[in-house]
Amino acid sequence: MPASPSTARAINDRLALRLLQQEGPLAAGQLKQLTGLSRPTVADLVERLTAAGLIAVVGESGEQRRGPNAKVYGIVADLAHLAALDVRTEGVGVVVTDVVGEVLAEASVPIGGDTGTGPAVEQAVALVERVAKEAGAEQLHTVGIGAPGLIDPATGELRDSGGLPVWHRSLVAALQERLPEARVIVENETNLAALAEQRDGAARDRDTFVLLWLGHGTGAAVVLDGALRRGASGGTGEIGFLPVPGTGQLPSATDCAGGFHSLAAAPAIVQLAGAQGLVADIDAHEPYAATLVRVAVAAPDVPAHARFLDILADRVSIGAASVVAVLDPGCVVLGGEVGRAGGAVLAARVEERLARMSPLPAEVRASALGGGGVLRGALLTARESAQEVLFGASAG
Structure with missing residues (x-):
């Protein structure tokens, strides 16, 4: 059953508005080309959206051109x-x-x-x-x-x-x-960081991936088939509570101490760096743990730096291997300030360990947005x- 005229107009208007959001200001001819709609249909929708106060003329497509076809339309920003x-x-x-x-x-x-x-x-x-x-x-x-x-x-x-x-x-x-x-x-x-990485960051080409958050705390976000998955209680990705070896205790319902948090959260990373003799100047613009990782990555061949990065990769890969085994996402993004600071150096170390630990292939990428992704x-x-x-x- 074909759509009614009012439904068709609404669909066309939404399409045009989405294109103006994604592409920026466009001339009527560009809207015709991108939507595949006829010239009269585009003219009608431009008139409707302008009358509704949603779009306005923001310029012309050429200095020497005049007339309705030269007008460039954009969403009314304010x-x-x-x-x-x-x-x-x-x-x-x-x-x-x-x-x-x-x-x-x-x-x-x-x-x-x-x-x-x-x-x-x-x-x-x-x-x-x-x-x-x-x-x-x-x-x-x-x-x-x-x-x-x-x-x-x-x-x-x-x-x-x-x-x-x-x-x-x-x-x-x-x-x-x-x-x-x-x-x-x-x-x-x-x-939110995962949504941003999928739209503008390291996962732009992925419909399925897991973002492993490495910042003050730890967490994971799961995107499957293009949709963010939150779980029955909204707790999908509370990986800080994941029981892991080497912490000496188990997490509780109210405290993630003893879980993955105790291996890969900022306090644990700072403690690990101290044990390896790694120090750095404090940077007010990022957590100290991220600064330490950045210093190590800048000179990964220094023995103390290499030991620090190897142990950190061992720890991170435990959490990553857990989500890969259950979800088979094909891609893990190391997010947060620490994930971005580790860059390709830390990502490569984690990917190498995943390849040894799991039969399921998984590419590991560093965040492009870091903490700013939130x-x-x-x-x-x-x-x-x-x-x-x-x-x-x-x-x-």
Whole structure:
């Protein structure tokens, strides 16, 4: 049964808007070529989207050309403003963009471990409000939040997770109270990093892969057949709790000490480096564990560096081998600040060990985005949600 005229118009409008988002401003002739629609159909949809306030003329396709065919159309960028938050145990990063993703303002604030819940939440919320003001955003349409821990799939809220600051859960409620007009979306930080790596990073050519997060903590995100898999309780990828040899104890339901976290999280990496005599100058822009890995990778032939990288690869490959054995993803991306700092040097060492440990082939790649993948993923999630509302409600 063919689509009704109104349904066909809505489908065509969505297609054109998606192309303008992906490709940037386009002339009517380019839209005709990319969509395969007829010239009259393209002219009609351009007229509809312009009248709806979704697109506008942003220039002409040639300096000497004039007329309707020379006009270049783009999505109205200030149709809505979005915010993305990267919530860590030690602070918060915020970026505010327009609806097409152009960054308008960004900032971060450290929050010490001894800061009370109320003051910590107020610092974070005040930062969001300040960055929004600097961006010229009178109102935020959608806020995407990336945070460590479990996200309840039924409610979309952060669950009470052992070892994480209490202010994390309070922050979401405070933002919803202070920004009542905004839609607030919360997602696990590792899942967001995986979405960003698939869209803009190391997994752009992969529909199936696992991102192994190596940062302050550890985690894994699973993408199968192009879809992010969260599991029945939202806990897919809580690999920090994976029991592993060599830790001297087993993890518990509320504490991942003794699990993979104790082998490959930042504190364990710093301890390992110290045991090998590896030191580095502190870099305020990244965790000390990532700096140590970066120093070792810069001179991998130094005996102490080689020992450190080999032992680290042994540890990381235990977690990687576990997900490869169960999921057969074909590709493992080493994410987070440590994964990016390790680059191809650490990735090659882990891949070599996987080849010896598992009959299943798996390519190991270093993250292209590192810790920045969380903010990028939160922004992508917020943008897609906002565009679904804005374009779905107005187009067609």
